[in-house]
Amino acid sequence: MYRTHSNGELRLENVGQEVTLAGWVQKSRDKGFMIWVDLRDRYGITQLIFDEDRTPKEMVEKAKTLGREFVIQVTGEVIERVSKNKNIPTGEVEILVKKLTVLNASLVPPFTIEDETDGGDELRMKYRYLDIRRNPVKNNLIFRSKVAIETRKYLSDQDFIEVETPVLIKSTPEGARDFVVPSRMNEGQFYALPQSPQTFKQLLMIGGMDKYFQIVKCFRDEDLRADRQPEFTQIDCEMAFVEQEDILNTFEGLTRHLLKVVNGVEVAEFPRMTYDEAMKKYGNDKPDIRFGMEFGELNEVAKHKEFGVFNNAELVVGIAVPGGNAYTRKEIDKLIEWVKRPQVGALGMVYSRCNEDGSFKSSVDKFYDQEDLAKWAEVTRAKSGDLICVLSGNADKVRAQLSALRMELATRLGLRDPKVFAPLWVVDFPLLEWDEETERYHAMHHPFTSPKPEDMALLDTDPGKVRANAYDLVLNGNEIGGGSIRIHDKAKQALMLGHLGFTPEQAKEQFGFLMNAFEYGAPPHGGIAFGLDRLVAILGGQETIRDFIAFPKNNSGRDIMIDAPSKIDDEQLKELNLKLDL
């Protein structure tokens, strides 16, 4: 037996016992006549003591050669410590070592294996196995495992069956680029890696599985914006014979369960908000509702004066920043610069100070009197002491800009407390979204999403207005899940693909297998997928998903530890009938 106990286990009750421990040398202190070593494993740290008087001499000599991260095994007696360490659970005891075995030596690690390390991101990724020894990363992985296990428990208690779906498939239309894999046996042909198991889970419903889930890797070859990974994990789910309401209730249940068992937080029923309302109130389809600062639309109270900027704008919209009147002129100027940065893209910002005495002082006093500004305050629900920030322009753009400002200010004001959880459902998403680049409509969710029956007629006349039976679960300003009720009828699916610009031949070639299956008794069905990486990060009170992934890729999609992607040799290329043309 390598060890009788872990390094997080021994207490005063164990004093007098002979134990064998194994682990890594966290640090050692050599006082000449005595050597202390902190021995670490996943479970904790136990202090070892090598004492000239009580430990065999050759063991003391060996202990002097130990370096950081050496792997050792020791046998000795648990004794009470003279000076106790109240900060760790094993801090009242130490092991008086009788026998030391070095199981493996270690080079000096390239960064310190401490909670606060001196290693930069890239270095830590290169030596991820060392990074994983550090508490913050280790604890995140343990946390992730707990979320996954609780998810499995909850869903299997609800009769969901976990089914694995293939990884070498045909393109799935989740709107990103596919990763492809050349097929050696089928010359010139390629598999695609799944962007999600979407079509397979629908086929499982047609196969009668009734309730399916899978914790599954998905692959999307996108330009990696901050905090995206080319491979990520979904909790993917599908149910048959359900309406939207059934799905929302089931997965609200899962989310509530996770918040309770993982975070110890009980949350009330999740509010529901339509997409339109979310856009109007927060300029965002994943609003952070931990704080207010809701938008106030000012067209009616700001467009009647000589101020051309507002008069020419499609939308004039503002937010009240709590306590913002305390900002100096300089700070406000900085804010204006902030919204004008290319990443935000506003042309400028108008503001109105709400003074303590009830008066207002705005940057457009030339055009607006106190009565006008009082109306602005009313619409934006500003109180005295607040600052009203107003943007104007194209409605969609200006909403996105003001949303960015709202989030930035809330962060600065400390209103985005990671320990507070504010989930909500956003429902009634538009079915289609206009793409400027290709000049055609795209499925906002995916092509299998069912339009709202009452909006079907609009498909021909005003496609952009058609709403879908689609929903997102939003938590603290992040989309953590999204899904829809599906089309389960061949003719309707064909119609939808037609609207998305597929010719009947293309539709058949890409999705014929699904449409054929629809002809063999497809039940009504719908589902959802959660982004597990992000869900875990948010439940863990953090923002970056990378910290919750054992072996993440860097911002250019590289695994710098194993050095992938990498070239393949000519032999392999030949076997695959591939020629590079770089």
Ligand code: ASP
């Ligand atoms: N497959 C969808 C996605 O990955 C989720 C769903 O519709 O269930 O977003």
